[in-house]
Amino acid sequence: MGEKLKLYNTLTREKSEFIPLDPKNVRMYVCGPTVYDFAHIGNARPVIVFDVLFRLLKHVYGASHVTYARNITDVDDKINARALRDYPDLPLNDAIARVTEKTAAQYHSDVAALGCEPPTVEPRATDNIAQMIAIIETLIAKGHAYVASGEVLFDTTSMADYGQLSKRPLDEQQAGARIAVERHKKHPADFVLWKLSDDNEPGWPSPWGRGRPGWHIECSAMSQRYLGEVFDIHGGGLDLIFPHHENEIAQSRCAHGTQVMANYWLHNGFVQVEGRKMSKSEGNFVTIHELLATDKLGGRAWPGPVLRLAMLMTHYREPIDFSVKRLEEAERLLARWPAADKADVAPDASVLDALSDDLNTVAAVQALHQLAQAANADPAKLPVFAASAALMGLLPEKVAVDAGESAAIEARVAERLAFLKAKNFAEADRVRDELAAQGVSLKDGKDKDTGERVTTWELKR
Numbered sequence: 001m002g003e004k005l006k007l008y009n010t011l012t013r014e015k016s017e018f019i020p021l022d023p024k025n026v027r028m029y030v031c032g033p034t035v036y037d038f039a040h041i042g043n044a045r046p047v048i049v050f051d052v053l054f055r056l057l058k059h060v061y062g063a064s065h066v067t068y069a070r071n072i073t074d075v076d077d078k079i080n081a082r083a084l085r086d087y088p089d090l091p092l093n094d095a096i097a098r099v100t101e102k103t104a105a106q107y108h109s110d111v112a113a114l115g116c117e118p119p120t121v122e123p124r125a126t127d128n129i130a131q132m133i134a135i136i137e138t139l140i141a142k143g144h145a146y147v148a149s150g151e152v153l154f155d156t157t158s159m160a161d162y163g164q165l166s167k168r169p170l171d172e173q174q175a176g177a178r179i180a181v182e183r184h185k186k187h188p189a190d191f192v193l194w195k196l197s198d199d200n201e202p203g204w205p206s207p208w209g210r211g212r213p214g215w216h217i218e219c220s221a222m223s224q225r226y227l228g229e230v231f232d233i234h235g236g237g238l239d240l241i242f243p244h245h246e247n248e249i250a251q252s253r254c255a256h257g258t259q260v261m262a263n264y265w266l267h268n269g270f271v272q273v274e275g276r277k278m279s280k281s282e283g284n285f286v287t288i289h290e291l292l293a294t295d296k297l298g299g300r301a302w303p304g305p306v307l308r309l310a311m312l313m314t315h316y317r318e319p320i321d322f323s324v325k326r327l328e329e330a331e332r333l334l335a336r337w338p339a340a341d342k343a344d345v346a347p348d349a350s351v352l353d354a355l356s357d358d359l360n361t362v363a364a365v366q367a368l369h370q371l372a373q374a375a376n377a378d379p380a381k382l383p384v385f386a387a388s389a390a391l392m393g394l395l396p397e398k399v400a401v402d403a404g405e406s407a408a409i410e411a412r413v414a415e416r417l418a419f420l421k422a423k424n425f426a427e428a429d430r431v432r433d434e435l436a437a438q439g440v441s442l443k444d445g446k447d448k449d450t451g452e453r454v455t456t457w458e459l460k461r
Contacts, residue, residue, distance in 0.1 A: 003352070003353040003356040003357060004017050004018075004356065005017070005018040005056070005060060005356045006018065006356065006357060006358055007233075007264050007266060007358055007359070008266070008317060008358045009263075009264045009265055009266070010165060010241065010265040010266065010267050011164065011165055011260075011264070011265045015358050018232075018233075018264060020061070020232050021230065021231070021232055021263065023061055023065065024061075024065045025065060025067065026057050026061050026065060026066045026067070026232055026233075027066075027067045027069075027227040027228065027231035027232050027233070028050070028053070028054065028057070028066070028067070028068050028069070028227075028231070028232060028233040028234075028235065029069045029070070029071075029219070029222075029223040029226075029227055029231060029233070029234050029235070029262065030046060030050045030068070030069075030070045030119075030234075030235040030236060031046075031070075031071065031219060031235075031236040031237075031240055031244070032070040032071045032072050032073065032122070033072060033073065033103075033104075033107050034073040034076050034078060034079070035072055035073065035074055035079065035099070035100045035103035035104045035107065036076065036078040036079040036081075036082045036099060036100075036103060037078075037082065037103065037287075038103065038106050038107070038110070038287040038288070038289050038290075039106075039107050039110055039111075039287060039288050039289075040278065040285060040286060040287050040288065041271055041273065041278070041286055041287070041288060041291060041307075041322055042237070042270070042271040042278060043288070044110075044111070044114060044288050044307070044311065045237070045268050045269075045271050045311055045316075045320070046235060046236055046237050046268050047070075047111050047114065047116050048114055048115075048116060048308055048311045048312065048393075049235075049268045049311075049316040049359065050068075050070075050235045050266075051115070051116040051117060051393060052312070052355065052359060052361065052392055052393065053233075053235070053266075053359060054066065054068045054117065054119070055117070055391055055392070055393060056355050056356070056359070056391065059347070059352075059391060066120070067120045067121065067226070067227060068119040068120045068121075069119060069120065069121045069122070069123065069222065069223065069226045069227055070119040070122055071122065071123050071124070071125065071218070071219060071222045072100075072104055072107075072122060072123070072124045072125070073125050073215070073218060074096075074100040074104070074124050074125050074126050075125045075126050075202060075212055075213065075218075076215065079096055079099055079100060080092070080096065080201060080202065082099050083095035083096040083098070083099045086098070086099060087099070092200055092201070092202065093202060096202060106289060109289075110287075110288040110289055110292065111288070113288075113292050113304035114288065114304045114307055114308050115304060115305060115308045115393040115394065116393065117393070121226050123222040123225070123226060125213070125218040125222070128218070128221045128222050128225060129204045129213065131221040131222070131224070131225050132194075132213045132217045132218060132220075132221040133194075133204075133206050133207070134221075135217060135220060135221055135224070135251065135252075135255045136152055136193045136194055136206075136217065137207065138255045139154065139193065139251065139254060139255050140152070142254065142255070143155070143158055144158045144159065144250075144254040144255070145193055146186065147208055148184040148185070148186075149184035150195070150196040150208075150209065150211075151184070151192050151193075151194065151195045151196070152192070152193040152194040152195075152208055153184075153185060153186075153190045153191065153192060153193060154190055154191050154192075154193055154247065154250060154251060154254075155186055155187070155190060156170055156187050156189045156190050156191070156250065157170065157186065157187050158254070159250050159253070159254055162189075162246070162250055163246065164246075164249070165241055165242070165245055165246050165249055165265060166241050166242035166245075166246050168242060168246075170187070170189060191214065191216060191243065191247050192214035193213070193214050193216075193217050193251070194206060194208055194211050194212070194213055194214065194217070195211050195212060195214065196208070196209050196210065196211040197210055197211045197212050215244065216243070216244055216247035216248055216251060217251055219244070219248050220248050220251040220252045220255070220261075223248075223252070223261075223262075224252065224256070229252070229256040229258055230256075230258050230260060230261065230262070230263070231261075231262050231263075232262065232263055232264060233262060233263070233264045233265075233266060234248075234261065234262035234264070234265050234266070235265075235266040235267070235268075236266075236267060236268075237267060237268055237270075238267045238268065238269055238270060239270070240267070241267060245265065248261060249261045266316075267317070268316045268317065269314075269316065269317050269318050269319045269320065270319045270320075271319070271320050271322055272319065272320070272321045272322065273285075273286060273297070273321075273322050273323070274321070274322075274323050274324070275321055275323070288307075291307055292304060292307070297324060297327070298324035298327060298328075300437060302327055302331075302437075303331075303437070303439060305334055305394060306327055306330050306331045306334060307327070307330075308393060308394065309330040309333065309334055309365070309394060310322065310326045310327050310329070310330035312361040312362075312364075312365055312392065312394075313326065313329070313330060313361070313362060313365055314361075314362065315358075315359075315360060315361065315362050316359055316361065317358075328433075331433070331436050331437065332433075332436070333365075333369060334394075334436075334441075335432070335436040335441050335442070336369075336372065336373075336376075336441075337368075337369070337372040337385075337389070337441070338372060338375050338376055338382060338385065338441075338458070339441060339458040339459075340375070340382050340383075340385060340386035340389070340395065341386065342386060342387075342390055342395065343382070343383035343384070343386040343387045343390075344383075344387075345383045345384055345387045346384075346387060347384070347387045347388040347390075347391045348367065348371055348384050348385075348387075348388045350367035350370070350371070350388075351364050351367045351368055351371070351388040351391060351392070352391070354366075354367055355391070355392075361392070364392060365392075367388075368385070368388055368389055368392065368394065371384060371385040371388055371389075372385055372389075376443070405459075409435065409438075409440055409457060409459070412431055412434070412435055412440075413435075413442065413455050413457055415431055416428050416431040416432060416435075416442075416455070417453065417455060419431065420453065421453075435457070438459075439459055440457050440458070440459055441457060441458045441459075442455050442456070442457050443455065443456050443457070443458075
């Protein structure tokens with residue numbers, strides 16, 4: 001790798017060389033899903049982005065020297081509400097378990113279809129309640145938290161530089177419409193660390209009564225348990241900068257007496273669908289599962305590699321318009337790449353250098369396409385393409401085909417050739433696109449003896 005790894009740090013607002021605390025133990029934490037509903041396409045972006053970074057870090061430092069923690073939030077008021085709605089006849093704890101297990105299983109299936117590797121550790125909030133209580137006790141003891149009206153609240157005025165990440169000074173933060181019901185707060189920006197639970201709500205015993213944690217304390221506890229008081233990279237979506245990540249920093253730094261929680265903060269941009277903010281009221285809210293398995297967008301299902309490539313064709317810090325046009329563009333590009341098996345060679349420097357420049361996946365995809373074209377022309381170059389594609393989670397692996405499926409594909413290929421011979425290019429393109437949607441890649445050439453067009457194909461899924 002010719003270029004040193006450089007990352008844009010939200011904390012410093014600049015791109016700088018990545019220098020890990022310990023090259024033999026590079027540590028990254030990314031906020032995972034709250035498992036009350038299926039993950040939407042906006043949730044897919046950080047999963048894909050930080051999967052690429054995970055792969056790159058493992059390539060640079062060695063797979064055994066990188067720890068990637070991505071949590072699952074399985075205690076939240078939204079989960080409680082969904083459990084009561086979907087399983088009204090079950091005891092609440094049983095209903096919550098049904099919701100979280102079903103949703104977490106779907107999440108794992110969805111992100112695997114997007115080509116994402118599992119994180120090194122995937123802690124659940126409910127398995128870390130004791131760690132959360134310990135941090136809260138420390139914050140109270142150090143004068144950074146207080147008990148009021150049955151809640152434990154973080155005292156934002158106790159932290160001199162609160163607001164460093166979002167660059168929002170405390171005296172400029174307004175309480176908004178909830179000020180009337182939050183008079184127990186010392187400052188409107190103070191946030192909940194622990195709240196009491198009613199009999200019909202999940203809860204755990206604590207020094208302040210039976211209750212449950214606030215959202216922000218969960219990530220502070222899980223990151224500290226699995227990565228340490230200070231670690232290398234914290235990632236997530238742009239929408240998490242304030243208040244979630246800001247409040248994580250406040251809790252962790254004040255509890256542990258550290259200058260930082262993580263040295264590098266990375267945030268991916270927002271996702272729109274067909275040019276509009278995604279929302280159920282707009283009718284453009286779409287889950288990963290719907291894209292993979294239904295006709296919710298564009299009247300058809302989309303293969304996972306197409307969704308992944310479409311996401312990586314925009315730089316992670318830029319907003320992205322997830323549209324049918326973009327998906328079709330990604331599908332056409334993938335169809336022109338050769339299928340290959342994993343190769344035990346180094347990825348090409350062009351792809352490595354692009355990714356090392358703040359995960360410039362746009363340039364990396366362009367470089368990968370050039371490697372694909374070179375491999376199409378010269379099979380000896382296939383291993384380098386395969387290694388480079390695998391680094392980005394975009395390796396179109398060869399797939400075995402049974403005789404019946406092979407015959408059906410051969411018939412469609414022959415149909416397309418007939419359309420081409422009749423100069424009906426629109427219908428020929430339609431057949432090619434339909435085959436591409438099934439994972440069939442076509443390659444046109446000429447018969448050496450007759451000079452007539454011949455088409456070969458490979459199946460890649």
